[in-house]
Amino acid sequence: MKFKPSRDSIFGVLLRSPWWMSAGIATVLIIGAVAALPREYWAIGVFASIPFVVIAVLAGMRGLRTPSPARVQAIAAAAAAMPWPAFSNAVQAGFERDGCQVERLNGGGANFALTKDGHIALVSADRWKAARTGIDAVQRLQAARERRAAHEAIYIALGEISAPAREYAAAHDISFMTAPDLARLLRDWKT
Structure with missing residues (x-):
């Protein structure tokens, strides 16, 4: 424990x-x-x-x-410029390096299912470079979480997160992975 x-x-x-x-x-x-x-x-x-x-x-x-602010900015800029296949491979490699078993999902509100010590987390990452994250994307992640009975839900967003999306996420215990968190996940990544 x-x-x-x-x-x-x-x-x-x-x-x-x-x-x-x-x-x-x-x-x-x-x-x-x-x-x-x-x-x-x-x-x-x-x-x-x-x-x-x-x-x-x-x-x-x-x-x-903790990565430096310059490193966070460099990783965020590089990630925002990447196509989905390269970005998803980098995210998957980061989670695997952190000891998670990663299963790729085909849409439905989540892109990855992470398993570690019997704990399941769903990750939505396909709108990582959207300028603004609205409540609808977070609601889709929550619906996927309920369907799969996952313990945790994580939404990756480099852009702004709307107030309704933050409120909904707080009410449903959904975490946001923003640029500093993404930089920690991709800490071994060469930019």
């Missing part, structure tokens, strides 16, 4: 923040304990700082894997 903190908890917020914020909190806890407590209680500050040190390490590792 994977431990996943609540998105709004302090640990969830710190995981999305730069690593140095968690390291700073850990440092403050240790210095505060040394400054305010008798010597025999200094261990309290050290033990209280351990979760923040772990979060700092995790956030730092995540930061190292």
Whole structure:
């Protein structure tokens, strides 16, 4: 079982923040304990700082894997210029490298079915370079998800996502894979 903190908890917020914020909190806890407590209680500050040190390490590792803004822009531009066969092959290779079994689907709202550890996700990618994603495409993905009883649904979009599409996706727990996420998926891709 994977431990996943609540998105709004302090640990969830710190995981999305730069690593140095968690390291700073850990440092403050240790210095505060040394400054305010008798010597025999200094261990309290050290033990209280351990979760923040772990979060700092995790956030730092995540930061190292995050592509630079220039790389994100380069991959997004290259992906937008690609024809569907080349783009779909690159996306499939990225998912397979991440440990997913990939099944290609023929339309019907989704283009790929990903399976990993018994978990099924559907991915819609064929309108990746549309200037604006509307609610209809997201609704088709949700319908495909319901037909296949998939656990997760992911919509790949490089363009703008309309407010109704975002609201519908939030209500139905559909994720959007935008340029930064696509750059992480295609991190080994030569542009």
